[in-house]
Amino acid sequence: xxxxxxxxxxxxxxxxxxxxxxxxxxxxxxxxxxxxxxxxxxxxxxxxxxxxxxxxxxxxxxxxxxxxxxxxxxxxxxxxxxxxxxxxxxxxxxxxxxxxxxxxxxxxxxxxxxxxxxxxxxxxxxxxxxxxxxxxxxxxxxxxxxxxxxxxxxxxxxxxxxxxxxxxxxxxxxxxxxxxxxxxxxxxxxxxxxxxxxxxxxxxxxxxxxxxxxxxxxxxxxxxxxxxxxxxxxxxxxxxxxxxxxxxxx
Amino acid sequence: xxxxxxxxxxxxxxxxxxxxxxxxxxxxxxxxxxxxxxxxxxxxxxxxxxxxxxxxxxxxxxxxxxxxxxxxxxxxxxxxxxxxxxxxxxxxxxxxxxxxxxxxxxxxxxxxxxxxxxxxxxxxxxxxxxxxxxxxxxxxxxxxxxxxxxxxxxxxxxxxxxxxxxxxxxxxxxxxxxxxxxxxxxxxxxxxxxxxxxxxxxxxxxxxxxxxxxxxxxxxxxxxxxxxxxxxxxxxxxxxxxxxxxxxxx
Numbered sequence: 001x002x003x004x005x006x007x008x009x010x011x012x013x014x015x016x017x018x019x020x021x022x023x024x025x026x027x028x029x030x031x032x033x034x035x036x037x038x039x040x041x042x043x044x045x046x047x048x049x050x051x052x053x054x055x056x057x058x059x060x061x062x063x064x065x066x067x068x069x070x071x072x073x074x075x076x077x078x079x080x081x082x083x084x085x086x087x088x089x090x091x092x093x094x095x096x097x098x099x100x101x102x103x104x105x106x107x108x109x110x111x112x113x114x115x116x117x118x119x120x121x122x123x124x125x126x127x128x129x130x131x132x133x134x135x136x137x138x139x140x141x142x143x144x145x146x147x148x149x150x151x152x153x154x155x156x157x158x159x160x161x162x163x164x165x166x167x168x169x170x171x172x173x174x175x176x177x178x179x180x181x182x183x184x185x186x187x188x189x190x191x192x193x194x195x196x197x198x199x200x201x202x203x204x205x206x207x208x209x210x211x212x213x214x215x216x217x218x219x220x221x222x223x224x225x226x227x228x229x230x231x232x233x234x235x236x237x238x239x240x241x242x243x244x245x246x247x248x249x250x
Numbered sequence: 251x252x253x254x255x256x257x258x259x260x261x262x263x264x265x266x267x268x269x270x271x272x273x274x275x276x277x278x279x280x281x282x283x284x285x286x287x288x289x290x291x292x293x294x295x296x297x298x299x300x301x302x303x304x305x306x307x308x309x310x311x312x313x314x315x316x317x318x319x320x321x322x323x324x325x326x327x328x329x330x331x332x333x334x335x336x337x338x339x340x341x342x343x344x345x346x347x348x349x350x351x352x353x354x355x356x357x358x359x360x361x362x363x364x365x366x367x368x369x370x371x372x373x374x375x376x377x378x379x380x381x382x383x384x385x386x387x388x389x390x391x392x393x394x395x396x397x398x399x400x401x402x403x404x405x406x407x408x409x410x411x412x413x414x415x416x417x418x419x420x421x422x423x424x425x426x427x428x429x430x431x432x433x434x435x436x437x438x439x440x441x442x443x444x445x446x447x448x449x450x451x452x453x454x455x456x457x458x459x460x461x462x463x464x465x466x467x468x469x470x471x472x473x474x475x476x477x478x479x480x481x482x483x484x485x486x487x488x489x490x491x492x493x494x495x496x497x498x499x500x
Contacts, residue, residue, distance in 0.1 A: 191496070193495050194493070195494075197464065200311075214489070239447060246444070250437050
Protein backbone atom coordinates (compact mmCIF):
# COMPACT_ATOMS: atom_id res chain seq x y z
CA UNK A 1 0.00 0.00 0.00
CA UNK A 2 1.14 3.52 -0.74
CA UNK A 3 2.45 5.59 2.12
CA UNK A 4 1.36 9.07 1.11
CA UNK A 5 1.03 11.28 4.19
CA UNK A 6 -2.40 11.92 5.70
CA UNK A 7 -2.61 15.64 6.38
CA UNK A 8 -3.87 16.82 9.76
CA UNK A 9 -4.65 20.33 8.54
CA UNK A 10 -7.25 20.32 5.76
CA UNK A 11 -6.18 21.89 2.44
CA UNK A 12 -7.41 25.39 1.54
CA UNK A 13 -10.25 24.28 -0.80
CA UNK A 14 -11.62 22.13 1.99
CA UNK A 15 -11.51 24.95 4.51
CA UNK A 16 -13.36 27.19 2.03
CA UNK A 17 -15.94 24.43 1.51
CA UNK A 18 -16.28 24.08 5.31
CA UNK A 19 -16.93 27.81 5.60
CA UNK A 20 -19.56 27.80 2.88
CA UNK A 21 -21.18 24.70 4.35
CA UNK A 22 -21.38 26.37 7.76
CA UNK A 23 -23.10 29.39 6.17
CA UNK A 24 -25.64 27.07 4.54
CA UNK A 25 -26.31 24.97 7.63
CA UNK A 26 -26.61 28.06 9.84
CA UNK A 27 -29.34 29.35 7.53
CA UNK A 28 -27.34 32.40 6.37
CA UNK A 29 -27.44 30.96 2.84
CA UNK A 30 -30.86 29.49 2.12
CA UNK A 31 -32.62 27.22 -0.32
CA UNK A 32 -32.29 28.70 -3.80
CA UNK A 33 -29.58 31.25 -2.84
CA UNK A 34 -26.63 31.63 -5.16
CA UNK A 35 -23.19 30.79 -3.70
CA UNK A 36 -20.18 33.06 -4.30
CA UNK A 37 -18.87 32.18 -7.78
CA UNK A 38 -15.37 31.08 -8.76
CA UNK A 39 -14.27 34.68 -9.42
CA UNK A 40 -15.54 35.86 -6.04
CA UNK A 41 -13.77 33.01 -4.22
CA UNK A 42 -10.54 33.65 -6.17
CA UNK A 43 -10.59 37.30 -5.13
CA UNK A 44 -11.62 36.70 -1.51
CA UNK A 45 -9.07 33.96 -0.76
CA UNK A 46 -6.34 34.78 -3.33
CA UNK A 47 -6.54 31.30 -4.83
CA UNK A 48 -6.42 29.80 -8.32
CA UNK A 49 -9.57 29.06 -10.28
CA UNK A 50 -8.95 25.31 -9.96
CA UNK A 51 -8.93 25.64 -6.16
CA UNK A 52 -12.18 27.62 -6.15
CA UNK A 53 -13.73 25.01 -8.39
CA UNK A 54 -12.54 22.24 -6.04
CA UNK A 55 -14.15 23.99 -3.06
CA UNK A 56 -17.49 24.22 -4.85
CA UNK A 57 -17.18 20.62 -6.06
CA UNK A 58 -17.02 19.43 -2.44
CA UNK A 59 -20.46 20.93 -1.72
CA UNK A 60 -21.87 19.74 -5.05
CA UNK A 61 -20.74 16.19 -4.26
CA UNK A 62 -22.36 16.41 -0.85
CA UNK A 63 -25.65 17.33 -2.52
CA UNK A 64 -25.86 20.63 -0.61
CA UNK A 65 -25.65 22.79 -3.75
CA UNK A 66 -26.42 22.33 -7.43
CA UNK A 67 -24.61 23.86 -10.38
CA UNK A 68 -26.88 25.47 -12.98
CA UNK A 69 -25.29 25.68 -16.38
CA UNK A 70 -23.87 29.13 -17.05
CA UNK A 71 -25.40 30.75 -13.99
CA UNK A 72 -23.54 29.53 -10.91
CA UNK A 73 -24.03 27.24 -7.95
CA UNK A 74 -27.19 27.30 -5.85
CA UNK A 75 -28.15 26.03 -2.41
CA UNK A 76 -30.37 22.97 -2.61
CA UNK A 77 -31.51 22.43 0.91
CA UNK A 78 -33.79 19.60 1.75
CA UNK A 79 -33.99 18.36 5.27
CA UNK A 80 -33.23 14.67 4.96
CA UNK A 81 -35.84 12.11 5.83
CA UNK A 82 -34.96 9.87 8.75
CA UNK A 83 -36.03 6.36 7.86
CA UNK A 84 -36.25 3.97 10.83
CA UNK A 85 -35.36 0.42 9.91
CA UNK A 86 -36.40 -1.03 13.26
CA UNK A 87 -38.94 1.18 14.99
CA UNK A 88 -39.75 -1.30 17.76
CA UNK A 89 -36.15 -1.35 18.89
CA UNK A 90 -35.87 2.36 18.53
CA UNK A 91 -33.66 4.40 20.78
CA UNK A 92 -36.80 6.15 21.98
CA UNK A 93 -37.48 3.10 24.11
CA UNK A 94 -34.34 3.29 26.15
CA UNK A 95 -32.82 6.74 25.89
CA UNK A 96 -32.91 10.23 24.51
CA UNK A 97 -29.60 10.42 22.67
CA UNK A 98 -29.02 13.03 20.01
CA UNK A 99 -28.42 12.19 16.35
CA UNK A 100 -25.27 12.84 14.37
CA UNK A 101 -27.21 13.86 11.29
CA UNK A 102 -30.24 16.04 11.75
CA UNK A 103 -33.14 14.53 9.89
CA UNK A 104 -36.84 14.13 10.34
CA UNK A 105 -39.84 12.66 8.56
CA UNK A 106 -42.63 13.80 10.85
CA UNK A 107 -45.30 16.02 9.39
CA UNK A 108 -44.05 15.49 5.87
CA UNK A 109 -46.60 13.47 3.96
CA UNK A 110 -45.49 11.27 1.09
CA UNK A 111 -47.16 11.53 -2.27
CA UNK A 112 -47.34 8.41 -4.41
CA UNK A 113 -47.47 8.30 -8.20
CA UNK A 114 -46.48 6.13 -11.14
CA UNK A 115 -48.22 3.14 -9.59
CA UNK A 116 -47.89 0.04 -11.74
CA UNK A 117 -49.13 -3.45 -10.85
CA UNK A 118 -48.09 -6.27 -13.16
CA UNK A 119 -47.48 -10.00 -13.28
CA UNK A 120 -43.87 -10.66 -14.31
CA UNK A 121 -41.14 -13.23 -14.54
CA UNK A 122 -38.77 -12.59 -11.62
CA UNK A 123 -35.04 -11.92 -11.90
CA UNK A 124 -32.82 -14.77 -10.72
CA UNK A 125 -32.15 -13.02 -7.41
CA UNK A 126 -35.80 -12.35 -6.58
CA UNK A 127 -36.88 -15.81 -7.79
CA UNK A 128 -34.25 -17.40 -5.56
CA UNK A 129 -35.29 -15.47 -2.44
CA UNK A 130 -39.06 -15.90 -2.96
CA UNK A 131 -38.76 -19.43 -4.32
CA UNK A 132 -41.09 -18.39 -7.14
CA UNK A 133 -40.41 -17.51 -10.75
CA UNK A 134 -43.78 -15.83 -11.29
CA UNK A 135 -44.23 -12.69 -9.22
CA UNK A 136 -46.78 -9.90 -8.84
CA UNK A 137 -44.88 -6.64 -8.99
CA UNK A 138 -46.02 -3.34 -7.46
CA UNK A 139 -44.03 -0.27 -8.55
CA UNK A 140 -44.49 3.26 -7.27
CA UNK A 141 -42.65 6.52 -6.72
CA UNK A 142 -42.70 8.51 -3.47
CA UNK A 143 -42.27 12.27 -3.27
CA UNK A 144 -41.91 14.62 -0.29
CA UNK A 145 -42.37 18.38 -0.60
CA UNK A 146 -42.84 17.88 -4.37
CA UNK A 147 -39.45 16.24 -4.62
CA UNK A 148 -39.25 12.60 -5.77
CA UNK A 149 -37.21 10.75 -3.14
CA UNK A 150 -37.79 7.02 -3.60
CA UNK A 151 -38.66 4.38 -6.18
CA UNK A 152 -40.15 1.29 -4.61
CA UNK A 153 -40.78 -2.08 -6.23
CA UNK A 154 -42.43 -4.91 -4.32
CA UNK A 155 -42.38 -8.51 -5.50
CA UNK A 156 -44.85 -11.13 -4.22
CA UNK A 157 -44.91 -14.87 -5.08
CA UNK A 158 -47.74 -15.13 -7.65
CA UNK A 159 -49.13 -18.41 -6.30
CA UNK A 160 -49.44 -16.81 -2.86
CA UNK A 161 -51.23 -13.55 -3.71
CA UNK A 162 -53.16 -14.48 -6.88
CA UNK A 163 -56.76 -13.30 -6.55
CA UNK A 164 -56.05 -10.97 -3.61
CA UNK A 165 -56.16 -7.15 -3.67
CA UNK A 166 -52.35 -7.20 -3.82
CA UNK A 167 -52.81 -7.71 -7.56
CA UNK A 168 -55.03 -4.58 -7.79
CA UNK A 169 -53.92 -0.94 -7.93
CA UNK A 170 -55.67 -0.28 -4.59
CA UNK A 171 -54.70 -2.88 -1.98
CA UNK A 172 -57.41 -1.67 0.42
CA UNK A 173 -57.24 -0.67 4.11
CA UNK A 174 -53.90 -1.45 5.78
CA UNK A 175 -52.23 -2.04 2.44
CA UNK A 176 -50.41 -5.09 1.12
CA UNK A 177 -49.20 -6.25 4.57
CA UNK A 178 -52.78 -6.36 5.86
CA UNK A 179 -53.70 -8.45 2.81
CA UNK A 180 -50.82 -10.83 3.54
CA UNK A 181 -52.32 -11.10 7.03
CA UNK A 182 -55.73 -11.93 5.49
CA UNK A 183 -53.99 -14.67 3.53
CA UNK A 184 -52.60 -16.14 6.77
CA UNK A 185 -48.99 -15.11 6.07
CA UNK A 186 -48.40 -11.81 7.93
CA UNK A 187 -44.80 -10.51 7.86
CA UNK A 188 -43.03 -10.98 11.20
CA UNK A 189 -39.33 -10.60 10.41
CA UNK A 190 -37.47 -8.32 8.04
CA UNK A 191 -34.02 -8.46 6.54
CA UNK A 192 -32.71 -5.32 4.90
CA UNK A 193 -29.70 -5.39 2.60
CA UNK A 194 -28.30 -1.93 1.95
CA UNK A 195 -25.98 -0.85 -0.85
CA UNK A 196 -25.05 2.41 -2.55
CA UNK A 197 -24.17 3.02 -6.18
CA UNK A 198 -24.56 5.57 -8.96
CA UNK A 199 -28.08 5.62 -10.43
CA UNK A 200 -29.10 3.99 -13.70
CA UNK A 201 -30.34 6.55 -16.26
CA UNK A 202 -33.98 5.58 -15.64
CA UNK A 203 -33.57 6.03 -11.88
CA UNK A 204 -31.81 9.33 -12.39
CA UNK A 205 -34.69 10.58 -14.56
CA UNK A 206 -37.49 9.40 -12.26
CA UNK A 207 -35.79 10.77 -9.12
CA UNK A 208 -34.74 13.96 -10.94
CA UNK A 209 -31.22 13.58 -9.54
CA UNK A 210 -28.55 16.18 -10.22
CA UNK A 211 -25.28 14.73 -11.56
CA UNK A 212 -22.99 13.16 -8.99
CA UNK A 213 -25.76 12.04 -6.63
CA UNK A 214 -25.59 8.35 -5.70
CA UNK A 215 -28.59 6.24 -4.75
CA UNK A 216 -29.02 4.00 -1.73
CA UNK A 217 -30.59 0.67 -2.66
CA UNK A 218 -32.40 -1.29 0.03
CA UNK A 219 -33.56 -4.83 -0.66
CA UNK A 220 -35.94 -5.76 2.12
CA UNK A 221 -37.27 -9.29 2.48
CA UNK A 222 -40.34 -9.89 4.64
CA UNK A 223 -40.73 -13.31 6.30
CA UNK A 224 -43.56 -14.87 8.25
CA UNK A 225 -42.91 -16.04 11.81
CA UNK A 226 -42.26 -19.48 10.28
CA UNK A 227 -39.53 -18.09 8.01
CA UNK A 228 -41.54 -18.12 4.76
CA UNK A 229 -40.44 -15.25 2.47
CA UNK A 230 -43.57 -13.37 1.34
CA UNK A 231 -42.23 -10.15 -0.18
CA UNK A 232 -39.08 -8.60 -1.58
CA UNK A 233 -39.16 -4.80 -1.70
CA UNK A 234 -36.41 -3.06 -3.63
CA UNK A 235 -36.17 0.63 -2.75
CA UNK A 236 -34.02 3.11 -4.65
CA UNK A 237 -33.45 6.26 -2.58
CA UNK A 238 -32.05 9.67 -3.47
CA UNK A 239 -29.02 9.55 -1.13
CA UNK A 240 -29.19 13.31 -0.53
CA UNK A 241 -32.74 12.94 0.83
CA UNK A 242 -32.27 10.16 3.37
CA UNK A 243 -30.65 9.11 6.60
CA UNK A 244 -31.32 5.47 7.45
CA UNK A 245 -31.45 4.68 11.15
CA UNK A 246 -31.07 1.25 12.71
CA UNK A 247 -31.15 0.57 16.44
CA UNK A 248 -30.04 -2.66 18.03
CA UNK A 249 -28.57 -4.16 21.19
CA UNK A 250 -25.01 -5.28 21.80
CA UNK B 251 -44.36 16.30 -11.97
CA UNK B 252 -43.33 15.40 -15.47
CA UNK B 253 -45.15 12.56 -17.16
CA UNK B 254 -42.46 11.06 -19.35
CA UNK B 255 -43.24 7.44 -20.13
CA UNK B 256 -41.50 4.67 -18.20
CA UNK B 257 -40.35 2.07 -20.72
CA UNK B 258 -41.10 -1.58 -20.08
CA UNK B 259 -38.53 -2.86 -22.57
CA UNK B 260 -35.01 -1.73 -21.60
CA UNK B 261 -33.12 0.35 -24.18
CA UNK B 262 -30.37 -1.28 -26.25
CA UNK B 263 -27.40 0.03 -24.21
CA UNK B 264 -28.97 -1.46 -21.10
CA UNK B 265 -29.51 -4.84 -22.75
CA UNK B 266 -25.86 -4.85 -23.83
CA UNK B 267 -24.82 -3.95 -20.28
CA UNK B 268 -27.05 -6.76 -18.95
CA UNK B 269 -25.33 -9.22 -21.29
CA UNK B 270 -21.85 -8.13 -20.27
CA UNK B 271 -22.83 -8.20 -16.60
CA UNK B 272 -24.13 -11.75 -16.98
CA UNK B 273 -20.81 -12.81 -18.54
CA UNK B 274 -18.96 -11.27 -15.58
CA UNK B 275 -21.20 -12.74 -12.90
CA UNK B 276 -21.16 -16.19 -14.52
CA UNK B 277 -17.37 -16.15 -14.34
CA UNK B 278 -16.86 -16.16 -18.10
CA UNK B 279 -15.18 -12.76 -17.79
CA UNK B 280 -12.96 -12.70 -14.72
CA UNK B 281 -11.11 -10.28 -12.48
CA UNK B 282 -8.63 -8.32 -14.58
CA UNK B 283 -10.12 -9.41 -17.96
CA UNK B 284 -10.58 -6.73 -20.59
CA UNK B 285 -14.17 -6.09 -21.75
CA UNK B 286 -15.02 -5.73 -25.46
CA UNK B 287 -14.12 -2.13 -26.38
CA UNK B 288 -16.36 0.52 -27.94
CA UNK B 289 -15.33 -0.50 -31.48
CA UNK B 290 -16.06 -4.17 -30.83
CA UNK B 291 -19.49 -3.36 -29.37
CA UNK B 292 -20.29 -1.01 -32.29
CA UNK B 293 -19.49 -3.77 -34.77
CA UNK B 294 -21.22 -6.57 -32.87
CA UNK B 295 -24.50 -4.73 -32.22
CA UNK B 296 -24.50 -2.20 -35.09
CA UNK B 297 -24.77 0.71 -32.68
CA UNK B 298 -23.30 4.20 -32.43
CA UNK B 299 -20.22 4.92 -30.35
CA UNK B 300 -22.29 6.91 -27.83
CA UNK B 301 -24.50 3.85 -27.26
CA UNK B 302 -21.49 1.57 -26.74
CA UNK B 303 -20.07 4.10 -24.31
CA UNK B 304 -23.39 4.22 -22.45
CA UNK B 305 -23.42 0.43 -22.10
CA UNK B 306 -19.92 0.42 -20.60
CA UNK B 307 -20.80 3.38 -18.36
CA UNK B 308 -23.57 1.32 -16.74
CA UNK B 309 -21.07 -1.30 -15.59
CA UNK B 310 -18.51 1.33 -14.57
CA UNK B 311 -21.14 3.03 -12.42
CA UNK B 312 -22.01 -0.27 -10.82
CA UNK B 313 -18.37 -0.72 -9.84
CA UNK B 314 -18.12 -4.00 -11.76
CA UNK B 315 -15.52 -2.72 -14.22
CA UNK B 316 -12.90 0.03 -14.24
CA UNK B 317 -11.76 2.12 -17.17
CA UNK B 318 -7.99 2.40 -17.57
CA UNK B 319 -6.93 5.45 -19.48
CA UNK B 320 -6.18 4.64 -23.11
CA UNK B 321 -6.36 0.88 -22.67
CA UNK B 322 -10.00 -0.10 -22.22
CA UNK B 323 -12.34 -1.31 -19.53
CA UNK B 324 -11.42 -4.12 -17.13
CA UNK B 325 -13.36 -6.40 -14.82
CA UNK B 326 -12.89 -5.45 -11.19
CA UNK B 327 -14.47 -8.25 -9.28
CA UNK B 328 -14.46 -8.20 -5.53
CA UNK B 329 -16.96 -10.26 -3.64
CA UNK B 330 -18.68 -7.74 -1.40
CA UNK B 331 -18.33 -7.98 2.34
CA UNK B 332 -21.58 -8.63 4.19
CA UNK B 333 -21.61 -6.46 7.27
CA UNK B 334 -24.17 -7.48 9.90
CA UNK B 335 -25.54 -4.51 11.81
CA UNK B 336 -27.43 -6.60 14.33
CA UNK B 337 -25.89 -10.04 14.67
CA UNK B 338 -27.97 -11.08 17.69
CA UNK B 339 -31.19 -10.59 15.76
CA UNK B 340 -29.77 -12.25 12.72
CA UNK B 341 -31.93 -14.20 10.37
CA UNK B 342 -29.79 -17.23 11.26
CA UNK B 343 -31.76 -17.44 14.49
CA UNK B 344 -35.16 -17.90 12.91
CA UNK B 345 -34.79 -19.04 9.34
CA UNK B 346 -32.58 -19.91 6.42
CA UNK B 347 -33.68 -17.37 3.81
CA UNK B 348 -31.48 -16.58 0.83
CA UNK B 349 -29.97 -13.16 0.22
CA UNK B 350 -30.67 -10.84 -2.70
CA UNK B 351 -27.06 -9.82 -2.99
CA UNK B 352 -24.43 -12.49 -2.66
CA UNK B 353 -21.84 -11.33 -0.18
CA UNK B 354 -19.68 -12.84 2.47
CA UNK B 355 -17.08 -11.83 5.02
CA UNK B 356 -16.10 -15.22 6.42
CA UNK B 357 -12.53 -16.33 6.08
CA UNK B 358 -11.43 -12.91 4.86
CA UNK B 359 -9.23 -11.34 7.49
CA UNK B 360 -9.07 -7.56 7.77
CA UNK B 361 -5.74 -5.79 7.81
CA UNK B 362 -5.46 -2.56 9.76
CA UNK B 363 -3.09 0.29 9.03
CA UNK B 364 -2.76 4.06 9.36
CA UNK B 365 -3.63 3.86 13.02
CA UNK B 366 -3.69 7.29 14.65
CA UNK B 367 -4.69 8.07 18.23
CA UNK B 368 -5.02 11.74 19.16
CA UNK B 369 -6.77 14.08 21.56
CA UNK B 370 -8.89 16.55 19.57
CA UNK B 371 -11.60 19.16 19.77
CA UNK B 372 -14.81 17.50 18.51
CA UNK B 373 -16.98 18.73 15.66
CA UNK B 374 -20.31 20.24 16.70
CA UNK B 375 -22.16 17.03 15.79
CA UNK B 376 -19.88 14.70 17.72
CA UNK B 377 -19.68 17.09 20.69
CA UNK B 378 -23.47 17.26 20.80
CA UNK B 379 -23.94 13.49 20.72
CA UNK B 380 -21.17 12.70 23.24
CA UNK B 381 -21.86 15.75 25.39
CA UNK B 382 -18.13 16.42 25.39
CA UNK B 383 -16.04 18.91 23.43
CA UNK B 384 -12.75 17.14 24.12
CA UNK B 385 -12.52 13.70 22.53
CA UNK B 386 -9.97 10.96 22.12
CA UNK B 387 -9.97 10.01 18.46
CA UNK B 388 -8.89 6.63 17.04
CA UNK B 389 -8.46 6.51 13.27
CA UNK B 390 -7.60 3.46 11.19
CA UNK B 391 -8.01 1.96 7.74
CA UNK B 392 -9.23 -1.57 7.05
CA UNK B 393 -8.24 -3.62 4.01
CA UNK B 394 -9.45 -6.99 2.75
CA UNK B 395 -7.54 -8.99 0.15
CA UNK B 396 -5.06 -6.07 -0.09
CA UNK B 397 -7.88 -3.71 -1.03
CA UNK B 398 -8.68 -0.79 1.30
CA UNK B 399 -12.40 -0.99 2.06
CA UNK B 400 -13.11 1.16 5.12
CA UNK B 401 -11.89 4.21 7.01
CA UNK B 402 -12.99 4.16 10.62
CA UNK B 403 -12.82 6.98 13.17
CA UNK B 404 -13.90 6.46 16.76
CA UNK B 405 -14.55 9.34 19.16
CA UNK B 406 -14.60 8.87 22.95
CA UNK B 407 -15.42 11.53 25.58
CA UNK B 408 -11.97 12.56 26.89
CA UNK B 409 -13.05 12.82 30.55
CA UNK B 410 -14.36 9.23 30.36
CA UNK B 411 -11.38 7.43 28.81
CA UNK B 412 -8.43 9.58 29.95
CA UNK B 413 -5.69 7.35 31.37
CA UNK B 414 -7.14 4.13 29.87
CA UNK B 415 -5.62 2.05 27.06
CA UNK B 416 -8.18 3.63 24.71
CA UNK B 417 -5.72 6.53 24.48
CA UNK B 418 -2.88 4.18 23.46
CA UNK B 419 -2.22 2.71 20.00
CA UNK B 420 -2.81 -0.82 21.38
CA UNK B 421 -6.06 -0.99 23.37
CA UNK B 422 -5.21 -4.48 24.69
CA UNK B 423 -7.23 -7.72 24.71
CA UNK B 424 -10.85 -7.29 23.64
CA UNK B 425 -10.18 -3.83 22.26
CA UNK B 426 -11.79 -0.51 23.10
CA UNK B 427 -15.16 -2.01 24.06
CA UNK B 428 -13.52 -4.28 26.63
CA UNK B 429 -11.78 -1.19 28.06
CA UNK B 430 -15.12 0.65 28.25
CA UNK B 431 -16.33 -2.40 30.20
CA UNK B 432 -13.32 -2.07 32.56
CA UNK B 433 -14.34 1.56 33.10
CA UNK B 434 -17.85 0.43 34.10
CA UNK B 435 -19.55 1.76 30.95
CA UNK B 436 -19.86 -1.22 28.55
CA UNK B 437 -21.84 -0.52 25.33
CA UNK B 438 -25.30 -2.12 25.39
CA UNK B 439 -27.23 -0.34 22.63
CA UNK B 440 -26.23 0.88 19.21
CA UNK B 441 -27.76 3.38 16.83
CA UNK B 442 -26.47 3.39 13.28
CA UNK B 443 -27.18 6.28 10.94
CA UNK B 444 -26.45 5.42 7.32
CA UNK B 445 -25.93 7.80 4.41
CA UNK B 446 -24.32 7.65 0.98
CA UNK B 447 -22.46 10.38 -0.88
CA UNK B 448 -19.54 10.93 -3.20
CA UNK B 449 -16.17 10.68 -1.45
CA UNK B 450 -14.06 13.63 -0.37
CA UNK B 451 -10.67 13.69 -2.14
CA UNK B 452 -8.87 12.40 0.97
CA UNK B 453 -11.31 9.49 1.28
CA UNK B 454 -10.99 8.72 -2.39
CA UNK B 455 -7.19 8.60 -2.08
CA UNK B 456 -7.10 6.47 1.08
CA UNK B 457 -9.71 4.00 -0.24
CA UNK B 458 -8.12 4.03 -3.73
CA UNK B 459 -11.58 4.51 -5.27
CA UNK B 460 -12.03 4.60 -9.03
CA UNK B 461 -14.03 7.60 -10.29
CA UNK B 462 -17.79 7.39 -9.89
CA UNK B 463 -17.72 5.21 -6.77
CA UNK B 464 -19.79 6.59 -3.89
CA UNK B 465 -19.08 5.90 -0.24
CA UNK B 466 -21.46 4.68 2.44
CA UNK B 467 -21.05 6.62 5.67
CA UNK B 468 -22.18 4.98 8.92
CA UNK B 469 -22.28 6.99 12.12
CA UNK B 470 -22.68 4.53 14.95
CA UNK B 471 -23.28 5.68 18.49
CA UNK B 472 -22.71 3.23 21.35
CA UNK B 473 -24.74 3.70 24.56
CA UNK B 474 -24.55 2.03 27.94
CA UNK B 475 -27.64 0.23 29.26
CA UNK B 476 -28.43 3.49 31.07
CA UNK B 477 -28.40 5.46 27.82
CA UNK B 478 -25.02 7.17 28.30
CA UNK B 479 -23.31 7.73 24.93
CA UNK B 480 -19.74 6.39 25.16
CA UNK B 481 -18.53 6.28 21.56
CA UNK B 482 -19.28 7.68 18.12
CA UNK B 483 -17.73 5.67 15.30
CA UNK B 484 -17.80 7.19 11.83
CA UNK B 485 -17.13 4.60 9.14
CA UNK B 486 -16.54 5.49 5.49
CA UNK B 487 -17.03 2.43 3.26
CA UNK B 488 -16.18 1.77 -0.37
CA UNK B 489 -19.76 1.21 -1.59
CA UNK B 490 -18.61 -1.35 -4.16
CA UNK B 491 -17.12 -3.50 -1.39
CA UNK B 492 -20.05 -3.72 1.03
CA UNK B 493 -23.56 -4.98 1.59
CA UNK B 494 -24.97 -3.89 4.95
CA UNK B 495 -27.46 -6.28 6.49
CA UNK B 496 -29.96 -5.44 9.22
CA UNK B 497 -32.46 -7.90 10.67
CA UNK B 498 -35.43 -6.93 12.80
CA UNK B 499 -38.94 -7.94 13.76
CA UNK B 500 -42.22 -6.45 12.55
